[in-house]
Amino acid sequence: MTETPSTIAGIRVPDSTMAKAATELVRDTETDLLYHHSRRVFLFGALTGDRKKLRYDPELLYIGAMFHDMGLIDSYASETERFEVDGANAARDFLKSYDVSERDVDDVWDSIALHTTPGIPQHKRPTVALVTAGVEMDVLGIAYDDFTKDQREEVCKCHPRGLKFKHGILSAFCYGTIKKPETTMGNVKADVLEKMDPTYQRWNFVDTILNSKWES
Template identity: 85%
Template sequence: MKNEQKVVAGIKIPDSAMAKAATELVRDTETDLLFHHSSRVFLFGALTGERKQLKYDAELLYIGAMFHDMGIMDQYASDHDRFEVDGANAARDFLSAYDVSERGVDDVWDSIALHTTPGIPQHKRPTVALVTAGVEMDVLGIAYDEFTDAQRHEVCSCHPRGLKFKHGIVSSFCLGTIRKPETTFGNVKADVLSYMDPTYKRENFVDMILNSKWES
């Protein structure tokens, strides 16, 4: 008898060969905290798409959500790029083994690379907008009251936050940036290092302008 597709809070979890391979890879690579966080990002993103009546590709949304923090892990971390870009590159490499359009790959790449850049993703195509919507809900509680109690309960019952998720996710973000603090310039992860690393010195955009080699 064929197994029925898993449904959480009314959202079907993609179960194609590509989705299953992504789940296995992320499960084997990330910490439990990040795996469950990424799973919730997909579910909250998909629920946002349903509420806003957006036409989105559930598989691409799933890949974007599952890979969005892969750049934090040592296996995928580069020496100099932002961890968001590292995760986006990991997803692009993964998708190269599957029949995904160039536009689809670009949307997944953007969804990961832009998920910590407020003010832009919501103006992009649904895959990009909904990954960020899922991240913002799970990490920041943005639009919290636009989800029902039942939806939040079912999502978190299937993929638990745990008692110390807030501190755990901040620590995870720190691990993804502390060895390359220059990558936090101009994005929200500067706040993470300011909180976690007493040696961190935030770069100042105005200082960079005034101290450049231009005479005036």
Template identity: 70%
Template sequence: MSDTIAGIRVPDSAIARAATQLVRDTEDDLLYHHSRRVFLWGALTGERRRLKYDPELLYLGAMFHDMGLTERHSSPDLRFEVDGANAARDFMRQYGVPERDVEDVWTAIALHTTPGIPEHMRPTIALVTAGVEMDVLGVAYDDFTPEQREHVCAHHPREADFKEGIIGRFADGIRHKPATTFGNVKADVLALMVPGYRRMNFCSIILGSAWPN
């Protein structure tokens, strides 16, 4: 039987169960509970906005969205979001998921740290980012009832030091490839956590390019 949390039924298909097990085998408790909460916040947002979304696709996007932070799925030179998206794509293809759905989940994961764009895209893409933004940044916190917040966190608790902990997981997952933070929010993570880190500057790159004018 599937869990129902804050009125949201957690997908219990074969692919959803396999994704859950993979995350459990690959990520620590902090990232696992975070990923499940991302699904629930995203689904609750979809219900509130009356969006027609596919819960299974949303679940897969949520469960894989931080997979690129893990050693098993981290590449030497791609953004961690792309690593997670690639892992989800490979996983979904093993189950014969239609390519349009694979593309939606891939895009949802790849764009989940790019504010201002996913919200204008298809529901899977928009809702993964909405879930991430709620859980990490507290965006739209007051749009959820206290009962919803309490029920979700009772099933998937936030660790006492979750705020510092999630920043630490971000840093650990990307410190070996600092160039991948150019132009995205993870530059803020390395600026806080990695001594000597220097941000790449967009204007400096333009002015220093090989073009004569």
């Protein structure tokens, strides 16, 4: 693996014992696409925090970013939980080996569990808000023009998107949820399965209310 710079687009990548262990674990577990995506999520999240002058813990942000898609990997996927929860649980288990406060562990857990639930993370503490901001930038292009061209290019030079990232990340989302479609209820992954799985039947909130066992 080519050594990446310790500072990218002005952001210093955490290099503590805990951060290095997280990097090694994710690098050995995830696909290249998900690994580089997770690193970009950290960098775009940190750049967002700097731009908004937020006080955030880079190491906690790094752990949240690196683990946010671990639930898409078979070895970390449960049979019934949302992949976001599986990733959050993996991060929590990892953090138990280090001297991390319960509040900080909870923030990392929330940052992963909520990263596909729009409208909530930006109102939470910085670790939570910035993981989602990084995801939204890298996957959806939200706030794209708030980053300079040099920032975008340097991040992607160190952690390439590749020519087919858009389709690749959709395939990863589909693979991680297609065996448990019920976990897409109420979150954005329902859109993925509706597009990519012809057998998927989308859950409808209104129908569930009207068809419940209540008489009225």
